[in-house]
Amino acid sequence: MVKWVRITKTYWFGLFAFGFVLVLLQQLPYLIMPLIPLAHNPLMEMVDKIVLLNLSEKIIGISCVLLTLFLVRENNQQLPLKTRRQKLCFTAALVCLALYYIGWGFYFTGRQTLIIMLGILVTMPPLFYAFIGLWRQLTPLAILGFVFLFVHMANVSVNLLT
16 A cells, blocks of 8 residues: 555545455456347446436546545555454455346346346445445545445436336
8 A cells, every 4th residue: 555645634645556456356347248249238238318417427436446546544554354344344345246246147148137237236336335445444435435326326227217
């Protein structure tokens, strides 16, 4: 973990190198999607119906990624897993990632139901980032992850259901 510029008493603009692994793991389904022939791909084919909602979703989602990579705490270790709370939050993030992969497995095999798309593929990435924020004691990331959950769900719901 590298600290470059102090932002507040607690937070620094720096680099959380393991964050690249976490972000890559979350983005992995999108990287392999071109290799999998899909007869129908509703998530990639949906048309954005509310421009402001779509823009908000993109800004908040990108902000979660940026905070994961570049926001560090004054006293954080590279992989903080000392307390029960840290272990629980990190495990919750990994469970979200595992459920996300299971959801993509269903999606890639043609089971593209609303429950899978909205209940797994849309909800797990924001929860993943929220739990990373809780694990690393990054309150701004945790809050933004939960906000991302609602905005992401609203945007995709509007786009798929209308």
